[in-house]
Amino acid sequence: KENVMGRLNNKVAIITGAAGGQGKVEAKLFAQEGAKVIATDLNDTLLAETVAEINAELGSESVIGFKHNIATESDWNDVIAKxxxxxxxxxxxxxxxxxxxxTREDVWDIDAEETTRILNVNITGTLLGIKAVMPHMKKSSTGSIVNISSAAGLVGGISGGSVAYSSTKGALRAITKEIALDVAKVGIRVNTVYPGLINTPIMRAFSEETTAAVLAKIPMGFAAEPEDIAYGVLFLASDESRFVTGTDIIIDGGYTAQ
Ligand SMILES: NC(=O)c1ccc[n+]([C@@H]2O[C@H](COP(=O)([O-])OP(=O)(O)OC[C@H]3O[C@@H](n4cnc5c(N)ncnc54)[C@H](O)[C@@H]3O)[C@@H](O)[C@H]2O)c1
Incomplete structure (x- = not known):
């Protein structure tokens, strides 16, 4: 259905990790707001179901699924071409x-191989994506890139304990600011969203103790639904935020205000 008042009309969006969790909700919201969406994920079986479900719900063909490993540069070139x-x-x-x-990695448990794997997906994968879209955004002198970090990139004690994961989320802050400055003159914006605890499979994989401990520290007293994060991402993706770049939106129920 044509959405005449969509906040993302005539926009084409690539959303990675969109088979489930937060990416899925963003893909649906973006399509509802008039965008054409390339939803990508490593898990192509789940992705195919997700894409079919969203298109059926919206009665449109606005979302296309594409199998993609964000840590592989040639995959990025295929996604962009698609x-x-x-x-x-x-x-x-x-x-x-x-x-x-x-979910629990004390400093003495740090494993070089495991750390490299996490850094490679979460940091290198993000950088490769930014590199891959750049020529196209430069050509049209417009673009919005949103990096999804975590409150774990700002303060300790929220990730369930993985130092490697938290380091990658902290790195996104520097990546956003460095690249935002590089491309501001070209009309491309880069921002970071820091979700607190969200009710998605990552959270549900936490132990009950970890979830209860984190919940007890959230001033608003509940975990976000993926929609709560997706609305912040939507704002940054849309032209409503045309003067917003190199900055942070923290959506965490007050967690990092303490
Ligand atoms: N769930 C939370 O509480 C929470 C809190 C803060 C931040 N975040 C962040 O939000 C984002 C979405 O998380 P989510 O909770 O929806 O998790 P999720 O696990 O449901 O989604 C992540 C998706 O990424 C995909 N993926 C993993 N490796 C990939 C790769 N190499 N290439 C392509 N796809 C790959 C997975 O298949 C999965 O579908 C993540 O960046 C996460 O770190 C989540």
Whole structure:
């Protein structure tokens, strides 16, 4: 259905990690707001179900699924080629895919191989995405990139304990600011969203004790639903935020205000 008042009309968005959790909700919200969406994920079975479900619910073909490992540069080139072939441009990139670390990793448990794996997906994967969309955004002198970090990138004690995971989320802050300055003159914006605890599979994989401990520290007293985060991402993706770049939106129920 044509959404005449959509906040993302005529925009083409790539959303990574969109098979489930938060990325799925963003894909649906973006499509509802008039965007054409390339939803990508490593898990192509779940992704296919998700894409079919969203398109059926919206009665449109606004979302296309594409299998994609964000840590592989050639995969990014394939995703961009697909977006341009299907929809003619790339206006928005949501770097949402990430891998969690072990839920309890004390400093003495740090494992070099495991750390490298997490850094490679969460940091290198994000950088490769930004690099891949750049030529297309430069060509149209417009673009919005949103990196999904975590409150765990700002303060300790929220990730369930993975130092490696938290380091990758902290790195996104520097990536956002460095690249935002590089491309501001070209009309491309780069921002970070820091979700607190969200009710998604990552959270449900936490032990009951961890979830209860984190919940007890959230001033608002509950975990976010993915929609609560997706609305912040939508604002940054849309032209409503045309003067917002290199900055942070923290959506955490007050967790990091303490
Ligand atoms: N759930 C939370 O409480 C929470 C809190 C703060 C931040 N976040 C962040 O929000 C984002 C979304 O998380 P979620 O909770 O929806 O988790 P999720 O696990 O449901 O979604 C992550 C998706 O990324 C995909 N993925 C993993 N590795 C990939 C790769 N190499 N290439 C492509 N896709 C890959 C997974 O298959 C999965 O579908 C992540 O960046 C996460 O770190 C989550």
């Amino acid at each position: 977006a341009v072939e299907a929809f003619g441009a790339v206006d928005i990139l949501i770097n949402n895919a990430a891998v969690p670390g072990k």
